[in-house]
Amino acid sequence: MRFGLHTTHCRLWTGTTIRPEWKVKLSYHYGYLSVALNPMTGDLITAFLPDMSQESYQAFLDHIQSEITENILLIRDQAPSHMATTLQVPTMVELHELPPYSPELNPAERFFEELRPLLANRIFESLEALEDAITEILRKYWENPKLLQRLTAFPWIKKALSNENTY
Secondary structure (H helix, E strand, O other): OEEEOOOOOOOOOOOOOOOOOOOOOOOOOEEEEEEEEOOOOOOEEEEEEOOOOHHHHHHHHHHHHHHOOOOEEEEEOOOOOOOOOOOOOOOOEEEEEOOOOOHHHOHHHHHHHHHHHHHOOOOOOOHHHHHHHHHHHHHHHHHOHHHHHHHHOOHHHHHHHOOOOOO
16 A cells, blocks of 8 residues: 555535635655455554565565464565566465456455545654554554454455365
8 A cells, every 4th residue: 555645635524514624735755555464363464665666575575474474375466566576485475466457356455445544634744654643553453353354354255265165
């Protein structure tokens, strides 16, 4: 998820004759939040990255390796940095790609949909302050994995991973 200092707006409730004031900051400094999540358990691994380069994605894979102790399946979209052929994928990580143009299949996208409105209508002085605000929001999901499960455990994922699904 890309985040930045450029103010985004979402709807505000006001009286019918009241026009809300919008504070705006036009700044083009961005960072990226990468996540690896488990829809079935609510486990969440996050990292703030400076860009979407292959080097940054490699750092994220290395971070995942330091956080996990078991084999995982990492589903990724087909962003150019994710598809680099020179990535050194940890042995405990198996990679699979989503079909092109299918964000509705990616549980992380549903998670990002929940984060974006919580950052809207706010002005941050620096990327560090914005990262601190995102970290505070993420803390809620780290402390209560059931919230993440409710958001991301799509019925088709549950069915695919259940014991009743035998082939």
